[in-house]
Amino acid sequence: MTVRFVESSKLPTPWGIFVMHGFCDAENDKEHVVLTMGDVSTDEPVLARVHSECLTGDALFSMRCDCGPQLQAAMHKVALAGRGVIFYLRQEGRGIGLLNKIKAYHLQDQGADTVEANEQLGFGADMRDYSILKPMIEHLNIQSLKLLTNNPRKVKALQDMGVNIVERLPHQTGRNPHNAKYLETKKGKLGHLFNSEDDE
Structure with missing residues (x-):
């Protein structure tokens, strides 16, 4: 297994205090982090977001995509639930x-x-390659996920490697005039499921 756990620390954020877990993928020299809140190792399904790094959207406030708002909304939803996990994968x-x-x-x-x-x-x-999630999920003793995603391919990829997804929860946010075509392409060509034109 090329992905190994390195260390954990507290991460205070505007939404609350998460625990940040660092993982190293030796195969391609990538470093990934997982944010958790509450006890994620119980039998109760864990509210989860699998987020692929987007420097432009997450850190530079780009409006060409919906990545930054999706990350922030996921952190907010996990904090409201008081329990959850966000996998931040370096797959720019x-x-x-x-x-x-x-x-x-x-x-x-x-x-x-x-x-x-x-x-x-x-x-x-x-x-993107989601197989790197397996050792992270196993390290955190997570049994099942309620996945925040509009992407059915992501659900299938996780299920195919044996992850128990009990529910897919829509995760729509961040629509603006600059990303309208981007979102239509997600829907039309990548099969993303958008419930309506309205964001949450």
Whole structure:
């Protein structure tokens, strides 16, 4: 197993105090973190968000995507529940990396959608690998998840590797004029499930 646990610490945030667990993936030299709140090792299903790193959305407040608002909303929902887990995976740009994502953005500036841009660069529409979650889930003794996602492929990927997903909870937020086409592509080409035009 290439993913190993390193250390845990407290992480105070505007939504409450999480515990941050650090993991190292030796195979590709990536560092991942998992935020937990409350006891996630009981039999009760854990409210969970699997979030792939998005420097532009999470840290630079980009409005080209809905990633930053989704991360913040997940932290807020976990804090309201008093118990939950957020997996923060270093899989920038749906797995193509930050610099390739900037190249993809350039193609989108010329009129390509997110899927077309990835494919023009020689990548698949979504290159993320969720198998790295398994050792993290096992380390934290998590039995089952209530997953905050609009992405049925993510649910299937986790189920295929033996993770018990008891419920998929819609997680819509962050729609704005700059990401309308991005969200339509998510829905039309990647099969994301959006309940309505309205965000929560």
